Amino acid sequence: MTFMEYQKETGATAIYPKEKALEYLALGLTSEAGEVAGKVKKLIRDKKGIMNDADAAAIRAELGDVLWYISELCNLMEMPMHLVAAANLKKLDARKHNNTISGDGDNR
Structure with missing residues (x-):
C-alpha cells in the first residue's frame, strides 16, 4: 500500500466535526502518541523493557492510530x-x- 492509497482510505473513515478539524486531529494525534508512550512506559516499569509479541501488537495498533491522524492532518492540508x-x-x-x-x- 502506498501513502496515497492510505490517505484515500483514511479519508473514507473520517468522522469528526469538520469545522473543528484541525483541533480535533491535532488533539487526536497527541492522544494516540500518548497511548504509544504509555505502553512503552509500562513495558519499562512492569517488564524491564522486554517486549513480547502481544506487547508489540498492542503498540503496533496504537502506531496505526497515530498514522491515521497524521494521514488526516495531511488530507486537511491537502x-x-x-x-x-x-x-x-x-x-x-x-x-x-x-x-x-x-x-x-x-x-x-
Whole structure:
C-alpha cells in the first residue's frame, strides 16, 4: 500500500466535526502518541523493557492510530504524505551530512 492509497482510505473513515478539524486531529494525534508512550512506559516499569509479541501488537495498533491522524492532518492540508516523508528524510540527511543530528532546534 502506498501513502496515497492510505490517505484515500483514511479519508473514507473520517468522522469528526469538520469545522473543528484541525483541533480535533491535532488533539487526536497527541492522544494516540500518548497511548504509544504509555505502553512503552509500562513495558519499562512492569517488564524491564522486554517486549513480547502481544506487547508489540498492542503498540503496533496504537502506531496505526497515530498514522491515521497524521494521514488526516495531511488530507486537511491537502498535503501528500509521501512528500512529508520525503521532506523529512531530506532534512535528516542534511543533518547527518552537517553532523547536526544531535542537538536542539528545528533548523539545525
